[in-house]
Amino acid sequence: MNFKIMVQKLVFLAEYFGWNNSYSYDLYIHGPYSSNLANDYYSNKIFNYSSLKIQDFDSKSMKQFIKDKSLDYLESASTILFYKKLNENISLDFAIKKLAEIKPHISSKIVEKSVKIH
Numbered sequence: 001m002n003f004k005i006m007v008q009k010l011v012f013l014a015e016y017f018g019w020n021n022s023y024s025y026d027l028y029i030h031g032p033y034s035s036n037l038a039n040d041y042y043s044n045k046i047f048n049y050s051s052l053k054i055q056d057f058d059s060k061s062m063k064q065f066i067k068d069k070s071l072d073y074l075e076s077a078s079t080i081l082f083y084k085k086l087n088e089n090i091s092l093d094f095a096i097k098k099l100a101e102i103k104p105h106i107s108s109k110i111v112e113k114s115v116k117i118h
Contacts, residue, residue, distance in 0.1 A: 002071060004041065005030045009074040010066065011037055016081060017062040019054050031079040031103075072106045077114035079103065 012025060012032045025032040066074065076099060083095040096111060 004038070005071060006074065007041055008033055008037060009071070009078045012078045013066070013074065013081070014057065014062060017058045017065070018056040020056070025082060027079070027082055027102075031075045032082040070110070072110050073114050075103065076106050076111050080111075080115060 009031060011019075011021065011023060011034070015021065023034040023037045025034045027033070065077075079099050079102070080092070080095045083090060083098055084092070092115060096115065099106070099111060100108075
């Protein structure tokens with residue numbers, strides 16, 4: 001289960017590092033979730049990609065951002081970004097408040113670190 005959650009968060013976050021993909025997301029228990037992405041990994045389509053260079057994707061920065069990060073950290077960062085993407089006019093403070101409401105198990109220390117992508 002954690003692997004699938006991790007894939008969902010990593011693909012969602014990859015958009016913010018320049019990967020334009022076609023997945024659309026809704027907010028679920030563990031943050032942003034794409035049913036199309038889930039279909040791809042359940043059918044193993046996502047694993048058929050060779051390592052290819054994606055134009056404008058900053059893999060180095062993304063690797064640095066996710067390096068040694070917990071699933072809670074990735075959930076926090078991706079959920080805050082989801083709210084900001086949903087409505088660009090909301091403040092970061094509002095997105096953090098919404099995160100705290102729906103994910104009280106994520107510590108404020110993790111949330112504070114995860115907002116650095118914004």
